[in-house]
Amino acid sequence: MRWAWAMVTAALTGCGPAWWGRVPVEVGDEPGPAELVVEELAAGSFHTCARLRGGQVRCWGAGASGQLGDGAAAWRERPVAAMGIDDAVQIAAEGDRTCAVRGDGSVWCWGRSPAVEIEADAPIGRATPQPVAGWQDVRQLALGFDHDCAVVGSGRVMCRGEGSHGALGDGGLLSSTVPLAVVRLESAAEVAVGHGFSCARTSAGEVLCWGWNEYGQCGDGSGRDHLTPRPVEGVAGARGLTAGFDHACASLSDGTAVCWGGNTFGQRGDGGETTVGPPAPVLGLGGAERLSAGQYRTTALLADGTARGWGREWGSERLLWPGCDEPREYVVEVAESPRRAPPEPYCAAPATLPVADANQVVLGQLHACALTDDGQVLCWGSNTFGGVGEGGDDDRLQPTPVAW
Numbered sequence: 001m002r003w004a005w006a007m008v009t010a011a012l013t014g015c016g017p018a019w020w021g022r023v024p025v026e027v028g029d030e031p032g033p034a035e036l037v038v039e040e041l042a043a044g045s046f047h048t049c050a051r052l053r054g055g056q057v058r059c060w061g062a063g064a065s066g067q068l069g070d071g072a073a074a075w076r077e078r079p080v081a082a083m084g085i086d087d088a089v090q091i092a093a094e095g096d097r098t099c100a101v102r103g104d105g106s107v108w109c110w111g112r113s114p115a116v117e118i119e120a121d122a123p124i125g126r127a128t129p130q131p132v133a134g135w136q137d138v139r140q141l142a143l144g145f146d147h148d149c150a151v152v153g154s155g156r157v158m159c160r161g162e163g164s165h166g167a168l169g170d171g172g173l174l175s176s177t178v179p180l181a182v183v184r185l186e187s188a189a190e191v192a193v194g195h196g197f198s199c200a201r202t203s204a205g206e207v208l209c210w211g212w213n214e215y216g217q218c219g220d221g222s223g224r225d226h227l228t229p230r231p232v233e234g235v236a237g238a239r240g241l242t243a244g245f246d247h248a249c250a251s252l253s254d255g256t257a258v259c260w261g262g263n264t265f266g267q268r269g270d271g272g273e274t275t276v277g278p279p280a281p282v283l284g285l286g287g288a289e290r291l292s293a294g295q296y297r298t299t300a301l302l303a304d305g306t307a308r309g310w311g312r313e314w315g316s317e318r319l320l321w322p323g324c325d326e327p328r329e330y331v332v333e334v335a336e337s338p339r340r341a342p343p344e345p346y347c348a349a350p351a352t353l354p355v356a357d358a359n360q361v362v363l364g365q366l367h368a369c370a371l372t373d374d375g376q377v378l379c380w381g382s383n384t385f386g387g388v389g390e391g392g393d394d395d396r397l398q399p400t401p402v403a404w
Contacts (some may be wrong), residue, residue, distance in 0.1 A: 005019030067111030
């Protein structure tokens, strides 16, 4: 039996402020570092999880909502096991929540509950994995800010959660705690979910989107919400898909990538700031094989194992995009206030990320992690909540191995 140290926040009810401290927590018999083979990463806002060969899941970073799945509302500087998960075939994370698709096609989640579940009297957070009603035969799962979607069976798409703006794709505006079928979509290979909108890539390489469209998230340039899937203009031969808060991107069969939707922080990577237009090519990007979006940022993994990133930075330290040649600043105007919010730095065109031989890159709010070809997991950025996973709390400008 092994033990790990956890950082715990305990609210002393009626007795003063919260208390922060370190406590030993039993983590059970798990594979040692020499036995670990990581197959997939997923990042939430301030935490990261890894799916191991064999189906176990380990998580590290912020855990106040139970998103690490180890039974404690604590943040961890090193990976801990998500309890009871030993047959995961895919993992997904968003915000303060994590989910795993299990070998039988069911979905189990832990961390903060979606708003529609809380409104239905579900617990605000779950510190251990719990089954989610209604998901069956799930092939690929995508978590959004307020709703989730999955490819099920032979290519149908189903969605659950907040339904305003038509995000569930069922033709209505109502929310649902159980998955509903997206209309007229039977051949999906992949689904991606943002805030209030969803997109799917078909087996033929077409991309369709539905839901909130104020900033062009549906890719048709209309700015009008869509209750059912609509084709994204000018996108054909798509082989990968990702979505952030208000933007989406697709990698194409010729190695280029296009993005559409919000562009306040350069998250489209086209060098401009235009929104509500048709999809635009990402500047100077070739050999793109895999895309991953964070809230207002995007990365592309290239065929040679290098990676590029663009969009919002976090803080003047340039923790995520140290290779950005021409950083810009977005100035937030505060109405009727003598003070201005600090400018937000961003990179409007792809910058080189400090990783090589990568086969996956994931983005949190303040940190990033990469899975390399030789099985290493490297993280960099803010380490305030242990997001780098190397056992300390110092920020890291360079990729640092996770301490298993």
